[in-house]
Every structure is written in structure tokens, then in C-alpha cells.
Amino acid sequence: MHQYNAESFVSLAHAHRIAEEICRxxxxxxxxxxxxxxxxxLTFEDARAILRPVEAGLRMRVEGQNLVVFCGVRxxxxxxxSALAIVQVRAIEWEPAGHVPFRTDGxxx
Numbered sequence: 001m002h003q004y005n006a007e008s009f010v011s012l013a014h015a016h017r018i019a020e021e022i023c024r025x026x027x028x029x030x031x032x033x034x035x036x037x038x039x040x041x042l043t044f045e046d047a048r049a050i051l052r053p054v055e056a057g058l059r060m061r062v063e064g065q066n067l068v069v070f071c072g073v074r075x076x077x078x079x080x081x082s083a084l085a086i087v088q089v090r091a092i093e094w095e096p097a098g099h100v101p102f103r104t105d106g107x108x109x
Contacts, residue, residue, distance in 0.1 A: 002063035061102060
């Protein structure tokens with residue numbers, strides 16, 4: 001179980017393609033990149049990220065044991081996303097997340 005958990009949703013077109021490119025550009029920093037259905041799982045030292053393309057955009061989740069690595073992975077994702085899409089980094093809002101990834105409680109972005 002990870003001590004730090006945060007999720008974000010970014011509304012954008014072509015989310016699947018953007019997620020693929022984020023993985024490609026981030027592979028030098030990752031220990032591994034795996035697939036679980038539509039999810040892209042990026043494993044880092046003491047942290048992991050999940051990218052889930054959905055019809056309306058891209059859901060991102062970062063989980064980490066170490067606060068510095070956790071914040072670094074979030075910054076990496078934000079930087080890659082802002083380089084690939086017309087998204088201002090300030091527009092990406094990270095919300096504290098529970099233990100269940102992307103739990104929506106009936107809401108769908």
C-alpha cells in the first residue's frame with residue numbers, strides 16, 4: 001500500500017495516443033511499463049503511475065512511498081502532458097485519492 005495517492009483528470013482529444021507518447025517519452029525514467037487493459041502502468045523507484053485514456057480525456061493516478069519520488073512522478077507526467085497537448089500545467093489539478101484507483105462513486109468525467 002502506498003502512503004501518497006493522487007489522481008487527476010485532463011480533458012483532451014486523442015487521449016489514447018497521448019498516453020502512448022507519454023509512456024514512450026518516460027521510459028528512460030521508468031523501471032517498467034506494463035499494460036492492464038486500457039491502463040498504462042509506469043513503475044518507478046518507490047512510486048507508480050497509472051494512465052487511463054477515456055472518451056473525454058486522460059485519467060492519471062500517482063502512488064508513492066517516498067514523497068520526493070511521488071512529487072517527481074507527478075511533475076514528469078505534467079511536463080510530458082504539457083509538451084504533447086494544449087494543456088496548461090496549472091490546469092492540471094491533483095486530488096487526494098483513496099486506495100481504489102479511479103473510484104468515481106457514480107460520477108463519470
